[in-house]
Amino acid sequence: RPRVLSGIQPTADSFHFGNYLGALRQWVDLQRDHEPFFFIADLHAITVEQDPKVLRERTLRAAAQLLAMGIDPARSSIFVQSQVPEHAQLAWVLNCLTGFGEARRMTQFKDKSAKQGEGAASVGLFTYPILQAADILLYRPHFVPVGEDQRQHLELTRDLAQRFNSRYKKTFRLPEPYILKATAKICDLQEPTAKMSKSASSPSGIIEMLDDPKVSAKKIRSAVTDSGSEIRFDAEEKPGVSNLLTIFSALSGEPISALEEQYVGKGYGALKGDLADLVVTFVTPFRERTLELLDDQAHLTAVLQQGAETAGAVAEATLRDVYQRVGFVAPT
Numbered sequence: 006r007p008r009v010l011s012g013i014q015p016t017a018d019s020f021h022f023g024n025y026l027g028a029l030r031q032w033v034d035l036q037r038d039h040e041p042f043f044f045i046a047d048l049h050a051i052t053v054e055q056d057p058k059v060l061r062e063r064t065l066r067a068a069a070q071l072l073a074m075g076i077d078p079a080r081s082s083i084f085v086q087s088q089v090p091e092h093a094q095l096a097w098v099l100n101c102l103t104g105f106g107e108a109r110r111m112t113q114f115k116d117k118s119a120k121q122g123e124g125a126a127s128v129g130l131f132t133y134p135i136l137q138a139a140d141i142l143l144y145r146p147h148f149v150p151v152g153e154d155q156r157q158h159l160e161l162t163r164d165l166a167q168r169f170n171s172r173y174k175k176t177f178r179l180p181e182p183y184i185l186k187a188t189a190k191i192c193d194l195q196e197p198t199a200k201m202s203k204s205a206s207s208p209s210g211i212i213e214m215l216d217d218p219k220v221s222a223k224k225i226r227s228a229v230t231d232s233g234s235e236i237r238f239d240a241e242e243k244p245g246v247s248n249l250l251t252i253f254s255a256l257s258g259e260p261i262s263a264l265e266e267q268y269v270g271k272g273y274g275a276l277k278g279d280l281a282d283l284v285v286t287f288v289t290p291f292r293e294r295t296l297e298l299l300d301d302q303a304h305l306t307a308v309l310q311q312g313a314e315t316a317g318a319v320a321e322a323t324l325r326d327v328y329q330r331v332g333f334v335a336p337t
């Protein structure tokens with residue numbers, strides 16, 4: 006079975022629809038015929054300041070949400086990144102293979118550091134993509150399911166893998182991004198040309214999976230739409246309607262063309278009303294299940310520990326090869 010690896014940061018109380026439709030839904034589907042490793046990226050989270058108590062809570066909330074959406078610990082290794090120390094250890098080796106200019110070209114760092122102001126961004130935020138390369142390469146996965154915003158980081162990962170392989174010895178597999186075009190970029194409901202994002206979106210532009218379903222329905226009903234009244238997918242001319250159609254199609258499984266037909270002669274209000282109902286039907290049981298899982302923290306920590314053991318065995322073997330090839334003396 007091909008191996009897949011992906012991670013998500015525990016930096017919000019709830020995942021949002023961009024995370025879910027862009028990446029997490031694929032995680033669930035890929036479990037069927039792949040060997041998956043999924044982790045909660047707490048090391049990445051501290052690249053910006055975090056309250057320790059909140060970080061701990063959000064890490065467990067992330068685990069509960071992953072289980073509630075259908076990640077099955079019997080099929081997938083689900084773990085917390087900081088519990089597998091090889092991630093940070095391999096990151097150091099890869100840091101030493103990365104050019105400063107190469108790291109500086111990463112657009113996510115440029116965007117995020119610009120927001121924080123000159124000089125305020127941490128060195129950790131700068132080397133974030135290199136830690137991400139380590140996360141991936143340790144497991145030698147075939148595919149990495151992510152949203153479009155991660156494509157550049159995946160390219161860096163492949164470059165570093167290739168550089169290590171040619172400088173030392175073939176050690177890493179070159180992973181392929183697994184990006185589903187239709188949902189690769191879910192957009193902000195209020196600003197439908199920008200991606201839905203926990204740090205950039207306004208509260209009314211983002212649908213959180215654990216929001217009160219009534220609030221989510223209201224956000225859909227007040228989403229920005231475009232001039233005209235025709236319901237048609239056209240990302241250039243009609244980004245607002247196109248984003249709603251994308252979300253509708255992803256949740257209902259109906260192709261966008263079928264939705265376009267269904268709404269001929271109907272107004273934006275009808276589309277938004279139906280989508281709001283669909284969202285409520287989807288998030289209500291998800292929310293209940295997550296809250297139930299959060300009530301049993303012993304179960305959650307046990308699942309995470311089991312995942313860390315399975316992942317740790319793979320990571321340890323890869324790091325041993327790396328250290329040996331780099332020229333470190335092995336302990337006896």
Ligand code: AQP
Nearest residue numbers: 013014023024027028151152189190191201202203204
């Ligand atoms: N709007 C989106 N559309 C499609 N995919 C998305 N992802 C995030 N936003 C969208 C994908 O979600 C996964 C988890 O990414 P993360 O842990 O890095 O989350 P994030 O990037 O911190 O989420 P945000 O909201 O995008 O955070 P900020 O605002 O801090 O940048 C990834 O696979 C990502 O592609």
